[in-house]
Amino acid sequence: MIAAPDARPKIEVRDLWKIFGPDPRGTHAALLAAPEAPPRDGHVVAVRGVSFQVRHGETFVIMGLSGSGKSTLIRCISRLTEPTNGAILIDGQDVVRMAPAALRELRRHTVSMVFQHFGLFPHRRVIDNVAYGLEVRGMPRHACRERAAAMLALVGLQGWEYHYPRQLSGGMQQRVGLARALAVEPEVLLFDEPFSALDPLIRREMQDELLRLQATLRKTSIFITHDFAEALKLGDRIAVMRQGQIVQVGTPEELVLRPANDDVRGFVQDAPLGRVLSAASVMVACDPCPTPPATVAVPAHSRLDDLLPIVVAHAEPLAVVDVSGSTIGHLDRAMVLRALSRT
Numbered sequence: 001m002i003a004a005p006d007a008r009p010k011i012e013v014r015d016l017w018k019i020f021g022p023d024p025r026g027t028h029a030a031l032l033a034a035p036e037a038p039p040r041d042g043h044v045v046a047v048r049g050v051s052f053q054v055r056h057g058e059t060f061v062i063m064g065l066s067g068s069g070k071s072t073l074i075r076c077i078s079r080l081t082e083p084t085n086g087a088i089l090i091d092g093q094d095v096v097r098m099a100p101a102a103l104r105e106l107r108r109h110t111v112s113m114v115f116q117h118f119g120l121f122p123h124r125r126v127i128d129n130v131a132y133g134l135e136v137r138g139m140p141r142h143a144c145r146e147r148a149a150a151m152l153a154l155v156g157l158q159g160w161e162y163h164y165p166r167q168l169s170g171g172m173q174q175r176v177g178l179a180r181a182l183a184v185e186p187e188v189l190l191f192d193e194p195f196s197a198l199d200p201l202i203r204r205e206m207q208d209e210l211l212r213l214q215a216t217l218r219k220t221s222i223f224i225t226h227d228f229a230e231a232l233k234l235g236d237r238i239a240v241m242r243q244g245q246i247v248q249v250g251t252p253e254e255l256v257l258r259p260a261n262d263d264v265r266g267f268v269q270d271a272p273l274g275r276v277l278s279a280a281s282v283m284v285a286c287d288p289c290p291t292p293p294a295t296v297a298v299p300a301h302s303r304l305d306d307l308l309p310i311v312v313a314h315a316e317p318l319a320v321v322d323v324s325g326s327t328i329g330h331l332d333r334a335m336v337l338r339a340l341s342r343t
Contacts (some may be wrong), residue, residue, distance in 0.1 A: 009089075010220040011054040011077070011188065016086035018047040018072050018244075047073040047083075048244035061235030062246075063225050063267070069244040070224045074190050079103060079110050079221065082190040087295065108137055112181035113190040116197055118173045120165040124180040126176050127152065127161040133184040146173035151179040155209065175209070182217070191223040195230070207233055228267045232276060240264050252276045273340055274305035282339040283320045283329035297321045300328060304336055309338045 019027050021043030030040060031048075039045050046069045054060040062070045075081035079086055079095055083088065088095040090110065098106065111287035112133070120129050139147075150160055155175040165173055174194060181189060195203045207230060225231055231238045232252045239249045240263065248260035256276050259265040273339040279298040298307060311318060311333040320329040 008056050009053040010056045012089040013052050014087040016047055016050045016076060016088065017084045018076055018081060019084045020046060028085050041338055044245050046284060047076065050246050052239055052246060052249055054220060054222060056220055058236045059214060059223060059234055061219045061223045061225060061238045062229040062239060062241060063228060064241035065226060068241040070193055070241050074192055074222055076222050078107060078113060108184065110186060111188045111190060112184055112186035114177050114194045115179045116193045118177050120173060120176055122165055125162050129176055130180045130183050133180060147183055150181045155179045170198050171206060174198065174206055177338045187220060189219045189221040191221065193224050210234065228271065232271060240267060253278060253281050257281060275303055277304050277339055278302060279307060279320045279331060282335050283331040285329040289327040304340055307336055308323045
C-alpha cells in the first residue's frame with residue numbers, strides 16, 4: 001500500500017437517494033414516513049440514504065453484487081444520474097445544487113470518469129481521443145496534442161498515438177480511457193468497473209498500472225467493483241453495498257477481522273489473509289514497550305505474506321515499529337502462522 005492519504009474529506013455524500021419511477025420525490029417522502037414499507041408500484045430504489053466521506057488522495061472502493069446500486073451511486077456523484085435527494089459535497093460545494101454552468105465546469109476541471117466500456121470515439125485517433133476534454137476547454141490544438149502525448153507516455157502507450165481504437169487491445173483501449181481522464185488534470189477520478197471486461201492477466205496489469213499512477217499522482221478516487229480481490233488490492237478503504245445501502249465501511253483489515261454482518265462475511269471469507277492482515281493486527285501491543293532482545297524490527301503495516309520468511313528465519317520475537325521507529329509491540333512465528341491459518 002502507498003502512504004496514507006490526507007485525513008481531510010475531499011468528497012462527502014450525505015443521505016443520498018436515487019429512486020427511479022414516475023414520482024420519485026413522492027416515493028421518497030413515503031419511505032421516510034414508513035421505512036419498512038415497499039416502494040410504490042413502478043418505482044425502484046437504487047440508492048437508499050447513503051452517506052460516506054472520501055479523504056484527499058484516498059482510493060475509496062465501493063463494491064457489491066450486481067444490482068446493489070454501486071454504479072448508480074457513482075453516476076450520481078458527477079450527476080450523470082440526477083439524485084432524488086441528498087447532498088454531494090466536493091471541497092464543500094454541493095454538486096446536487098449546482099447550476100448547469102457550474103456543473104459543466106466541475107466536469108471539465110475537477111472530476112473525470114473512466115467507464116467500463118472505454119467510451120472511445122472510433123473515428124478519432126488515439127491522441128485525439130485523449131485530447132478531447134482539452135479541446136472542449138478551448139485549449140489550442142498543439143497544446144492539446146502535446147498534453148495528450150504526455151499522458152499516453154504516462155500510461156505506457158508511447159508510439160500508439162496515431163492508431164485508431166480498433167487497432168488496440170482491450171487493455172490498451174482502457175489505458176487510452178485512463179489517459180483521457182488524466183489529461184484534464186482532475187482532482188477526482190471516478191471509475192465505474194473499468195477493468196471488469198478485461199481478461200484476467202490484462203486486468204491485473206491495469207490494476208498494477210493504476211497503483212503505480214496513484215503512488216505518483218495521489219488523486220482522490222472512487223472505484224466501483226464487484227470483485228473483492230480487486231477491492232483489497234486497490235482500496236485504502238472499502239464500502240460494501242447491498243440493496244442500495246452501505247452496510248459497512250472500513251479498511252481491508254477491518255472488514256476481514258470485524259465483518260458487520262453475514263453479507264460482508266460472505267464477501268471476505270475467501271480473502272487472502274496474508275495479503276490483508278498486517279503486523280499491527282496480530283502483534284501483542286505494549287505501552288510502554290521495553291527494548292526487546294530481538295534485533296529484527298518490522299514496520300506495523302507489513303503484510304503477513306512479507307513477514308512469513310522473516311519469522312521463519314528468526315526464532316526470537318520481532319519488534320513491531322511505527323512510522324517513527326518506536327516499538328509498539330512484538331510478534332513471533334507462532335502468532336503469524338496462527339493468523340494465516342484462521343478459518
